[in-house]
Amino acid sequence: MNTRYPRVEINLSHLKENAEFVVGKCAEQGIDVFGVIKGTTGIPECARQFADGGCKGIASSRLEQIEDTRAFGVDKPYLLLRVPMLSEVEDVVRLTDYSLNSELVVLEALNKEAARQGKIHKVILMADVGDLREGFWDKDEMADVAVKVEKEMDNLELAGVGTNVGCYGSLLPTVEKLEELVAIAENIEAKIGRKLEYISGGGTSSFMRVLDGNIPERINHLRIGEVILLALDLSLYYGYDLSAMHQDVYTLKAEVIEVKTKPSVPVGELGVDAFGHTPEYPEKGMRRKVLLGMGKVDFGSIEEIFPRDPGIEILGASSDHTILDVTDSKVDYKVGDIVEFTINYASIVYVTNCRNVRRVFV
Numbered sequence: 364m365n366t367r368y369p370r371v372e373i374n375l376s377h378l379k380e381n382a383e384f385v386v387g388k389c390a391e392q393g394i395d396v397f398g399v400i401k402g403t404t405g406i407p408e409c410a411r412q413f414a415d416g417g418c419k420g421i422a423s424s425r426l427e428q429i430e431d432t433r434a435f436g437v438d439k440p441y442l443l444l445r446v447p448m449l450s451e452v453e454d455v456v457r458l459t460d461y462s463l464n465s466e467l468v469v470l471e472a473l474n475k476e477a478a479r480q481g482k483i484h485k486v487i488l489m490a491d492v493g494d495l496r497e498g499f500w501d502k503d504e505m506a507d508v509a510v511k512v513e514k515e516m517d518n519l520e521l522a523g524v525g526t527n528v529g530c531y532g533s534l535l536p537t538v539e540k541l542e543e544l545v546a547i548a549e550n551i552e553a554k555i556g557r558k559l560e561y562i563s564g565g566g567t568s569s570f571m572r573v574l575d576g577n578i579p580e581r582i583n584h585l586r587i588g589e590v591i592l593l594a595l596d597l598s599l600y601y602g603y604d605l606s607a608m609h610q611d612v613y614t615l616k617a618e619v620i621e622v623k624t625k626p627s628v629p630v631g632e633l634g635v636d637a638f639g640h641t642p643e644y645p646e647k648g649m650r651r652k653v654l655l656g657m658g659k660v661d662f663g664s665i666e667e668i669f670p671r672d673p674g675i676e677i678l679g680a681s682s683d684h685t686i687l688d689v690t691d692s693k694v695d696y697k698v699g700d701i702v703e704f705t706i707n708y709a710s711i712v713y714v715t716n717c718r719n720v721r722r723v724f725v
């Protein structure tokens with residue numbers, strides 16, 4: 364079983380070093396990092412690297428992942444990232460220390476459930492500063508709810524306020540947007556007469572402000588996943604130098620099951636492919652083709668996986684097969700050879716979630 368493919372190899376020490384780098388940079392600016400494990404499907408061995416790398420807490424959008432990681436023995440404060448469903452309130456109180464929230468009715472349910480379980484549950488209220496996913500749009504309503512939590516909900520602790528950007532609305536965490544969040548926090552602090560524990564300024568994209576050294580001083584909490592897991596987006600899209608980090612934590616490996624020379628255009632009358640599409644097939648003559656025992660079921664989309672051999676072109680995939688053109692490769696591929704791919708955030712989620720893909724820690 365251990366020799367089987369496809370597999371995703373995860374370099375745990377590189378993952379830990381990435382966490383250490385991010386935690387170190389944030390610590391210089393007084394910021395606690397909660398490591399976000401949802402990108403890697405909450406694999407407990409990965410979560411442990413976030414913890415060992417110095418993350419103050421562990422965060423996920425999924426309670427199942429938090430439950431598994433807790434059971435594995437990663438002993439840290441846990442934060443639920445996705446605003447809770449009413450139907451999961453009992454488990455939120457049971458499994459997490461903090462949750463992000465935006466609805467009064469959910470807060471009331473959390474308070475009631477926390478009382479039932481004899482706990483104090485910490486909440487961070489989310490402000491929508493323009494990205495248009497979760498959070499209060501009306502900041503007066505938000506302040507009213509904050510005061511209600513503080514004064515009337517005995518089993519909740521108002522731990523802070525937060526925001527999320529760059530997920531739906533592709534909003535950038537500019538200094539102005541983060542100052543807007545600080546102003547929202549300070550307005551609430553004035554109303555409740557004390558300082559909040561956390562002002563949570565976002566995820567990986569807000570780490571750009573840490574790297575630039577211009578994150579507003581009162582932001583003291585970030586929830587970071589991608590840059591620790593992959594260290595890819597900030598260098599690829601925004602040109603940041605992340606050469607001190609590892610971009611090779613994850614390697615996807617698949618096995619060659621056929622090698623043949625075939626035409627570049629299907630032969631005969633064309634209808635639709637396995638997914639109802641009729642792709643373009645450029646005429647390039649006879650080509651050397653490799654078939655892999657791995658398909659869309661394993662990684663999602665061919666746009667999201669990147670062969671490490673620059674001589675490989677991915678021609679397409681069906682559910683369980685991937686077709687490569689290796690004519691320009693220096694490697695003479697044979698049946699049984701292993702082909703390696705770099706993966707991005709979209710495919711790491713698939714690959715780590717897929718029971719066909721073995722997880723191997725290196």
Ligand SMILES: *Cc1c(COP(=O)(O)O)cnc(C)c1O
Nearest residue numbers: 399444527566567586587588589
């Ligand atoms: C996923 C998520 C994050 C982490 O995002 P990254 O870009 O992976 O750092 C932070 N906050 C919330 C609310 C999230 O859903």
